[in-house]
Amino acid sequence: MKNFTLRKTYHPYISPFDPCPPVREKTYYTPAQLYLGYQPQNLEQFSPKEALKAGTLWKVFYDPYYGPNEKRRGPYE
Amino acid sequence: MWIYEKKLQYPVRVSECNPRLAKYLIEQYGGADGELAAALRYLNQRYTIPDKVIGLLTDIGTEEFAHLEMIATMIYKLTKDATPEMLKAAGIEDHYVNHDNALFYQNASGVPFTASYIQAKGDPITDLYEDIAAEEKARATYQWIIDMSDDPDLNDGLRFLREREIVHSQRFREAVEMLKEERDRKKIF
Numbered sequence: 351m352k353n354f355t356l357r358k359t360y361h362p363y364i365s366p367f368d369p370c371p372p373v374r375e376k377t378y379y380t381p382a383q384l385y386l387g388y389q390p391q392n393l394e395q396f397s398p399k400e401a402l403k404a405g406t407l408w409k410v411f412y413d414p415y416y417g418p419n420e421k422r423r424g425p426y427e
Numbered sequence: 428m429w430i431y432e433k434k435l436q437y438p439v440r441v442s443e444c445n446p447r448l449a450k451y452l453i454e455q456y457g458g459a460d461g462e463l464a465a466a467l468r469y470l471n472q473r474y475t476i477p478d479k480v481i482g483l484l485t486d487i488g489t490e491e492f493a494h495l496e497m498i499a500t501m502i503y504k505l506t507k508d509a510t511p512e513m514l515k516a517a518g519i520e521d522h523y524v525n526h527d528n529a530l531f532y533q534n535a536s537g538v539p540f541t542a543s544y545i546q547a548k549g550d551p552i553t554d555l556y557e558d559i560a561a562e563e564k565a566r567a568t569y570q571w572i573i574d575m576s577d578d579p580d581l582n583d584g585l586r587f588l589r590e591r592e593i594v595h596s597q598r599f600r601e602a603v604e605m606l607k608e609e610r611d612r613k614k615i616f
Contacts, residue, residue, distance in 0.1 A: 370564050373553075376532045379566075379570070381566070381593050381596075382593070382597070383593060383596045383597035383600055386597065386600075387600070387601075387604060388601055388604055389597065389601065394438075402437075403587075404587075404590065405437070405586070405587040405588075405589075405590030405591050405594070406590055406591075406593070406594050408594075411494060411590070411593050411594055411597060412590065413590070413593060414586050414590070415569070415573055415589055416573070416582075416584055416586075417574045417576060417577075418572075418574060419577060420579065420582060
């Protein structure tokens, strides 16, 4: 169903004189709402209980964000 | 008129007393892209927007107050019973001298809330585009707060709030599509 990705990366120019250690790959977020237009019918749903936890009824919009020091957990945890 | 349900939209858990995280979170309380700005923006714009999207602004604006309440709870818990020394160590002694442990509508740098954070241009597309931008800005702010936070319980609540920004952005984008729709060439669902 999903024919898009939620993350994109690019590789900025690194100067030999940059004072901070370079981050060679930068990431940015391209969430589902950029691609869907009107929400199509009959998309996959969470169960009501899962949805209350996930913050959305619709699996296509579920995109949990984790910090750099966090372990990614299960899909609805 | 509103009906108040005396519970939070999503449970707020905080693992430890950490006033520094409260300093970051206050950005979503009284900052330019925070929940207060969002609620006031939508609930004000709805008077002068085409009928078919008024309900959306009412619903989302109302939910933003539920988010504001969650953020307030987080800030309250993070600073409850913190001593002046602890607040000093967290770099929020300037907040303390003005407000004690009370919450205040200001951003992470202590700038008080102002109505100039929000806009009502009266042009429906302009207003909805602002609303979409506001949701994306709030989503990004949640990302950067999660990056700064080492509290897994708090991050769980922040992830929920970020997810709601995604859904709201989608609904505002659909509202734009509704207003774009050509008369008599209605799309069949």
